[in-house]
Amino acid sequence: MKYLDAFRDRELAESLAVKLRLTSKKLPRPITLMEVCGTHTMAIYRHGLKSAYVPDNVRLVSGPGCPVCVTPMGYVDAAISLSHRNDIVIVTFGDMARVPGSNSTLARERAKGADIRIVYSPIDAVAMAEKEHGREFVFLGVGFETTAPTVAVAILTAERDGVKNFSALTAHKVMPEPMDALTEGELKIDGYICPAHVSAIIGEEGYRPLVAKRKIPCVITGFEPLDILQGVTMLCKQIVDGRAEVENQYRRVVRPEGNRKAQETLNTVFVKSSARWRGLGDIPDSGLSIAPAYSRYDAAIKFSITFPDVKENKACLCGEILRGLKEPADCRIFGNACTPETPIGACMVSSEGTCSAAYKYGHQTV
């Protein structure tokens, strides 16, 4: 059987769905499970899982796991003002280029002449800097435990090769802390579908403190449809059994201890710090800042950047959506003023944003 087909097999899905239905019948009450990661949101929509297979008493809500979506507008504004300097080249992943700041986007600035380059790996920015000595290359480091190690490697590479005209403007974040914060929020979350890729780095261990403290079931779940159905079933089972544990559905990739090498790299270059989340506000220890030993690669220090405190568009419900309180359809501007073509909120910009997924693949009312 081919790899992808195997995890999208309809017959297997149907038999898993039977299991899920049987388990969900034993649930003491309707439950709410949060898929923290945008890739899960996307997969759930793309494969039409909710309407086909998820029982009515199991509600799946999307969480704050889309890195572009939770990056505050002030960060985008800071990047845009940096891009106005002739001696600076901004290097970024593609998604970031379209995120609206207060008045513009990086994509618009590029059209007007700013030197903004899109890459698929932060290492490319170091290579560019090495080739063009006369200019400063600033990589926009946004993302969770999955992307942060690659930026860490870029910084270590720059140090090793003596590349002085490279730096990173970082807004990296970690996952377990906002999950912890969300358990105190207005929405009662009964369990977490934990992100697949982040878990590959942080392992099962990454969630143990959260589960110990909050007694909330967590299941590390792969991104394919069968993974998700199985992950949801495992969460239901924990709730039925009255357990709260870290379970690992995605054992073919995620090891209990995670990826030690990536963790070491991360911990060499970054230190935990308080971070601002779009929609969630400031959460202690939820961010990764460049460690003092590497501060010469920190663009915020190198170019004395402060992140302005920016008011969000009032009509936009991104904040509530990121906390699982609202659905895209609840938003007045969803699908009319705010579309993937003309995004107002960040949830519409990123290909992994909840609104973008809802817009692209439709709601469950097909």
Place this chain on the structure above:
Amino acid sequence: MKQRDEMVLLGHGSGGRMSQRLIEKVVIPALGDSIVEGALEDASSIAQVDGEMFFSTDSYVVDPIIFPGGDIGDLSVNGTVNDLAMRGAQPVALSLALILEEGLPMDDLAKVVTSAGKAAIKAGVKIVCGDTKVTPRGSCDKIFINTAGIGVARSDLNISATNATVGDVVIINGAVGDHGSAVMLAREDFRLTSLVRSDTASLNHMVANLVSAGINIHVMRDPTRGGLATSMVEIAESSKVSIRLDESAIPVKREVMAACEILGLDPLMVANEGKMTVFVPARETEKTLSIMRSHPEGEDSAIIGEVVEGIEGRVTIRSTVGGLRIVSRLEGELLPRIC
């Protein structure tokens, strides 16, 4: 002075002696039998045709200009030939206009123009006029091509994106996503090597077979930029009908599926350059399929969906795993300069 220059210089676009040398030494030999006598005149005459005439134009800016499975030359000919074919028309005349960047290696130019000529011969169309301009380095990227084509179709045909009717079956001539993923993977950015090749090909002969067999074709579309998904939405909207697709029936090559997973793309949104969808009444399904499958460009033809009662302009898909979702058109640019 050398017989042939190594690279394109600004003077090659001057209209003077260097231009003449470029045309005579490089372009015309490369085009071979695909050009008509008189193509160098200010305008060409076109023989009287019998039937309804169609006219189409398209510009090509693909990067890189040479990619696995093709290059900007055959792409630019096949693209316009296919646009004509999608209305049931056979091409009778093509124009070929080249915009070159100063510094373009002459070998690259020769290669690209040679494949344009070969593609024209394969499609059975003559290049009747052309133009060459050179821009300073940095003003264009290596080579841009515009082609325009005149085609003729039988007057009794009525093939249009507005004609999809409830009960029609949707057939595609093979796997989707090849061209877009081949071009993306060919870019240095990804540093990936793969088996994916562009599907660029002319479809007019297969269309001719369908037309001459008397198939009652309602709609034909080549799902280029925006992929199958976007073209289905366009047809559903133009025809004011609903289309239901079956994901497990849509052919996607394994290597393309893998590439799309890595790049985070949906194969249904990725460009094709040798694919077409055909909408025919259900009773003509078998005949249509057998004609298409007997042509080299249609060996993997498959039924992928049907036109159903429902919300106008709505396209839905039954996912492989069994869920149902909406298909929407591509928003913005997946990746620029794919064709």
